Amino acid sequence: MKRKFVLPDTSAKELSIQPLERSETIPSTWYTDPRFFEVDKKAILSNTWQGIGHISRLRNAGDQIVGIVAGNPILVVRGQDGIVRAFYNVCRHRGGPLALEDCSTKVLQCKYHGWTYLLDGSLRGTPRFDRTELFDKKDFGLIPVQLQTWEGFLFVNLARKATGLQSTLKDIKERILPISLATKKFYRRISYQVNSNWKVxxxxxxxxxxLPYVHPELCNLLDYQNYVTETFDYYSLQYSPIQEKGNFYGSNNSSAFYFFVWPNFMLNILPGRLQTNLVIPSSHNCCTVLFDYYYDDVESAEGRKVIEEDIQYSDKVQKEDAEICEHVQRGLESAAYHKGRFSVDMENGVYHFQTLLKKAYRSFFQT
Ligand code: FES
Ligand SMILES: [Fe+2]
Incomplete structure (x- = not known):
């Protein structure tokens, strides 16, 4: 059955995929019309693997992390049996939250009227509920969500049937050898609000x-001439040798890997350092970007110094990116703009993302 959406710029022609050389960029309405925010939640965020945190933050039974996926509050918790599970962070009584922030508790207690759940999601305590009839606690456990782990990263998927995360990310591990993500230690999360659509x-x-126009300094650090973008089924890789000698990212001849994992997760890998970015859409013209920093060495004084420099530097680059994204959002919202074109040399990563987006929209609008 066709969906009865009457949204601009969603004809078969608009959703068709042309070769990069001839392709237009996606229409501005997809970034600016609030109704596409709802489409993105249903067509993309609700049925893809969404990063939610790192296993190192769930060491002990009762450790919890919270997040928002496609507008849904999610809770990930390690059980008494050691198993890590994900649930909607939504009480089965009247929808209250179990956890308001990352924390550690022996049971999950709703913040509204105090119902308690065991760490495996089963309902245990329901104060002042003795006279309620035809009520069986067994029917009111927390609603589970699919959870998978890759290299220590936790991902959830709200779809009932989801393809394996491992197959989505296959080959990344080999590609970055001898670097190993699994050995990196979590250091800090920094959250940025960006006033643009998440796709911008x-x-x-x-x-x-x-790079030369928005981040001239970063341009000196990376070997801009040898910057390459490779695309795969559900991720892409921007790769660049690091050219500046004596910078805090280590010696010459090292490389920077920037992996983008469809639809909103990034792994930025430099010598000794890993930074992940998770782009969480919060409305049609606003998103939150979570930067999680991981390092090989988070203990030594020398290590700490490198970390502080790294975080300061990333913060500068992020602010430059946020500022240009906010200007672009205004440009897309203006009467002057509808669609653009791609540089074949420089924008195949954007084209790859927009092609996956069109495919997701196609199955949403045309099935
Ligand atoms: S909503 Fe949770 S106890 Fe009432
Ligand atoms: Fe940038």
Missing amino acids: YVDNYLEGYH
Whole structure:
């Protein structure tokens, strides 16, 4: 049955995929019309693997992390049996929250009227509920969500049937050898609000075309001439040798890997350092970007110094990106803009993302 959506720029022609050389960029309405925010939640965020945190933050039974996926509050918790599970962070009584922030508790207690759940999601305590009839606690456990782990990263998927995460991310591990993600230690999370559509932020991440104009300093650090973008089924890789000698990312001849994992997760890998970015859409013109920092060495004084420099530097680059994204959002919202074109040399990563987006929209609008 066809969905009865009457949204602009969603004809078969608009959703068709042309070769990069001839392709237009996606229409501005997809970034600016609030109704596409709802489409993105249903067509993309609700049925893809969504990063939610790192296993190192769930060491002991009762450790919990919270997140928002496609607008849904999610809770991930390690059980008494050691198993890590994900649930909607939504009480089965009247929808209250079990956890308001990352924390550690022996049972999950609703913040509204105090119902308690065991760490495996089963309902245990229901104060002042003796006279309620035809009520069986067994029917009111927390609603589980699919959870998978890759290299220590936790991902959830709200779809009932989801393809394996491992197959989505296959080959990344081999590609970055001898670097191993699993040995990195979590250091800090920094959250940024960006006043643009989440897709503006992702587009911007996916090309080095803007480097000389938006980040001239980063341009000196990376070997801009040898910056390459490779695309795979559900991820892409921007790769660049690091050219500046004596910078805090280590010696010459090292490389920077920027992986984008469809639809909103990034792994930025430099010598001794890993930074992940998770882009969480919060409305049609606003998103939150979570930067999680991981390092090989988080203990020594020397290590700490490198970390502080790294975080300061990333913060500068992020602010430059956020600022240009906010300007672009205004440009997309203006009467002047509808669609653009791609640089074949520099924007195949953006084209790859927009092609996956069109495919997701196609199955949403045309089935
Ligand atoms: S909503 Fe949770 S106890 Fe009432
Ligand atoms: Fe940038």
